[in-house]
Amino acid sequence: MQRLPAITTIAHWYLRNLLPENACVVDATCGNGHDSALLAELVAPNGFLLSVDIQPEAIQATSQRLSHIGVSPNRWACLLADHRDLPLILPTPLQSGLDAAVFNLGYLPGGPKTITTARSSMDALKRTLPLLKPSGFLVVTSYPGSEEGLAEHNAVAEWLHQKASNGHDLHHLVSEGRQQRPPELWILSNGKSPPHRVE
Numbered sequence: 001m002q003r004l005p006a007i008t009t010i011a012h013w014y015l016r017n018l019l020p021e022n023a024c025v026v027d028a029t030c031g032n033g034h035d036s037a038l039l040a041e042l043v044a045p046n047g048f049l050l051s052v053d054i055q056p057e058a059i060q061a062t063s064q065r066l067s068h069i070g071v072s073p074n075r076w077a078c079l080l081a082d083h084r085d086l087p088l089i090l091p092t093p094l095q096s097g098l099d100a101a102v103f104n105l106g107y108l109p110g111g112p113k114t115i116t117t118a119r120s121s122m123d124a125l126k127r128t129l130p131l132l133k134p135s136g137f138l139v140v141t142s143y144p145g146s147e148e149g150l151a152e153h154n155a156v157a158e159w160l161h162q163k164a165s166n167g168h169d170l171h172h173l174v175s176e177g178r179q180q181r182p183p184e185l186w187i188l189s190n191g192k193s194p195p196h197r198v199e
């Protein structure tokens with residue numbers, strides 16, 4: 001049987017297809033560095049990637065992965081920080097606006113689940129949206145399969161739906177049938193569509 005791609009693979013598909021050349025991007029939850037590795041490839045040759053995580057283990061894992069694949073230090077920085085502080089820590093190449101910010105939420109595999117909090121994720125998303133260029137977008141993966149993840153997912157879902165009803169384009173993808181509460185993918189555009197005209 002042909003299996004459909006995982007949500008994380010589809011998130012990468014969006015990034016590959018929507019990011020312009022020389023993109024300026026943030027990986028707001030770099031974890032083991034899988035998303036950052038893709039983003040580093042996509043920002044080449046003249047864009048910039050900032051990878052952020054609140055856990056030192058994640059910063060170490062991402063730094064090792066990106067150094068191993070030979071990403072130029074001129075094109076990438078990795079910071080131990082809370083993603084709520086993104087407006088305060090953006091390096092110069094990103095200060096004129098982001099093409100995308102990636103929030104692969106949930107917890108680091110093998111790490112503490114309590115690090116996932118609805119409060120900090122919501123603060124971070126709200127503070128990051130205004131940092132996007134008009135053509136920029138957010139890529140959010142939520143993980144409702146654990147108690148902590150469900151609270152975070154519910155808060156994020158409510159906020160994203162509000163944005164959609166306020167004119168932002170929103171794609172929402174969830175696979176059905178294989179897992180009780182599988183991860184869900186959300187792509188939110190910063191730009192707003194004009195309101196529908198009622199004839």
Ligand SMILES: C[S@@+](CC[C@H](N)C(=O)[O-])C[C@H]1O[C@@H](n2cnc3c(N)ncnc32)[C@H](O)[C@@H]1O
Pocket residue numbers: 028029030031032033034035036052053054055058081082083084104105106107108109115116117120121
């Ligand atoms: C599902 S993992 C990310 C996976 C990762 N993007 C990858 O490709 O391997 C979620 C990450 O979010 C991080 N995180 C949780 N809260 C955070 C916060 N407030 N600021 C920054 N990172 C945070 C966790 O430490 C964890 O590494």
